[in-house]
Amino acid sequence: MRRLLPFYYRTTTCVGSWRGLVVGLSMGLLMLGCVDRLDLSAVGKLTVVVVDGALTNLAEPQQIRLNRSLSDPVTGLPGSLPITGALVEVVLDSVAVITAHETEDGQYQLPSDFRGQTGHAYQLRFTLRDGTRYQSTPQVMLAVPPIQAVRGRFSPTALAKGLLDNYTAGHELFIDTQDPPATRNFYRWDWKEYEKQVWCRSCQQGVYAVNAILPGVYKDNLYFVSGDALYEDCFIPPPTLENVSEFGKPLVPRGVWGYDYYCRSQCWEILTNYSLDVFADQFTNGGLITNRKVAQIPFYTREPCLIEIRQSSLSPEGYQYFKQLQDQTQNTGGVADTPPTALPGNIRNVANEREIVVGYFTASAVSSVPYWLDRKDAQGLPYGSTLPFTTTTDPFVPTVQGDEELFYALNRRLPNREPPPPYTGPRPTPKVYIYGGPPRPPTAVCVLSNSRTPFKPAGWQN
Template sequence: MFILSISCVDPEEVTLRGTTNILVVDGTITDRAEPQIINLNRSVADRLTGRFGTLPLTKATVEVVEDSLRVIPCHETIDGSYQLPSDFKGRVGHAYQLRFVLSDGTQYESTQQVMPPVPPIGKVSSKFNPQSLPPQVLKGYTAAHDIFIESQDPVGQHNYYRWDWKLYERQYWCRKCQNGVYSIHKVIPHKYKDFTFFVAGDELYEECFMPPVKPDWQLEFGEPSVPGGDWYYDYQCGGDCWEIQYSYDILIFDDTFTNGGLIANQRVAQIPFYDYQSALVDIRQLSLTASAYRYYRLFADQTQKTGGLADTPPTALSGNVHPVNNPQVGTVGYFTASAVSVVHYWLDRKDTQGVAYGTLDPLGPHVNIGDDLFYALNLRRPYPEPPPPYIGGREEAKVRIWPNNDRPPLAPCIQSDNKTPFKPEGWRN
């Protein structure tokens, strides 16, 4: 048996220091009815500091080829993210290859990856551990729930595994407006009221309204003055919303010495004690191809040998995607195919001890439900737009919109990588 727990650090930050421009590819085809996404980015190092920044690669033509015959096109959803059709899911025993053409005409392709089967997850259990997390994860806070699984490894075949998790928590705050206020309706240009209000019409807007800061001599007649500086307001959700958090490490497993045995008491997740509310954890057991396993193991070996991010690794860690006309040029990241077994595990947090991470606000206890999670994720308490009436010394909103009978408005929960308005499978009311 060989197990590696790998800190979740972008590969280019670890292995390509000194390389100023590198293509980063990330994509896994699974056999589940879930979004199948290929991410393409370019990691570019600052010539002075050497620190890397990420630039999404847009307008690429991306496709996945199944069994060298069937071509499945992807469409760009957000910058650098390319999604396969919603009805597509991979099949065990079938071969998959990634091909794409960048906007400059450069063609890339991956090696073929045959999706191996994966056995189901059996028993799942959790135990509160006040010393679970590495200190660097949450600024010295270490309390979390360790989650363990059992799974029967198949007899007579060499299997490689990877585990990850996805955490769902109820979220009550849906939008932050920086130097502006949230407006349900579009503000009418050049229309003001009482030198105090911007005026909204009937056209739906549902966005942050951020009027420019102007000196007094540039203001139109009746136009309200907008304060400068760095300020913001937070807006509560207008409906159900769930925050989504993901694994912060990579755990892989080689069954060489336990072939056909029971994988028992295997820790597969450490769920931070963010707050006292119950939560849902999706535990995922993925099959790995032998080449994908070797890539992740090499990643771990290089990270351990170099001693950290400040050291230069001996060689660049190249993935399995290469330019068609120059196969010797590598990229970072890996394209692979994995079968997945999922268990929706309800974490009630009834066995916790001590204080939750979200209650460590130096300004004192929180009053509203959801504020502990907000603090845990943002390291600040929410700051809502002050409601009218603005009398008797009450704090006034920095930007005011008329009519103001619905201020502050509620914001919708927008589907994204980190939020969803749709009730997760396995959620308990």
């Protein structure tokens, strides 16, 4: 589940579906070699390619993410860097080659009109800047039956303890689907949650600027001056050094400070599942799979939200891989648990089979169903409503109000608004002043990303 750092930097690594889970777990999988376990004393020297790619048959962006997961040579703490400038291709039926283009660092997207088709084979291959070549095994996209029904219910113990500071309330979602007879079928379930977002930008040690700030232009030794060119980003001037200041330049305070800005237009936060959920029809072949629990949605706020339930097909090999990963990452961690063993994926270095490559490339048909979660049956206070330092004992008295609930749930702090003018008298004043441009404080744009969208999700009801 995505969580934000205590102050102003947002994390970009979220534990979600396999698409997000692979990055979050990559450092844990450094212990999993292609054949043998690794020498733990060498962890600080490891650098591992992490591949996150799943083609679907839906009309949605088809993306491949490449990262290099590495650990600090001194502390051994994990880190991750996007792999940029790679040549990324998908080979269709061993004949046609579709090239992906890099949309942001480490993220490669196939043409917008591309989507997979059942019965066809897809193979991922990519070449790094240094010429190192990698490829996956061919993956045939298998059909998946439709989701027939979705039901939800509130439970005060829906979430595992420790997931959200021991907060456990949420909604459990269940589905029905008809398993096809005569064939073995393997499933994976994921979900996306769309929450209405009203806070679009946080600026640490700076302020949001709609227009670009003119370099070297100041007013009254107090103001930076706005130009006319569109900027739409945080303006972060360097803090003023002690006893050193450019003539006429406003003083910029040191320390930790920042402001949060409302969205200028509609915006939705996108949250994804935080665990793997795979299933084989060994005991239900050809029967109705009923009341299968596929999602636990945290009770973030009292506002309704939209849940997209995704049911995907897996190959037998893909199922075995994700089942092992599920068992190794979601067990209880007790002394009787089997320790992690070698877990090879389906991607290899063409010239060096022993190189560790984390990830499994899949081609999966998907049945997607929107479910409107109105939360009317919820009891008690949502996760985003109660501050940890509150002294109230009434479980029905919130200490966080309205549009701050989701912000607090994701950031674990309250939003800090930039003080508005007039800057006179005892009123609070901003750390940095801007002259010209839109009125202060401005609103911020909702930037389309993997975790946020300005486009109304299909199935949103208000």
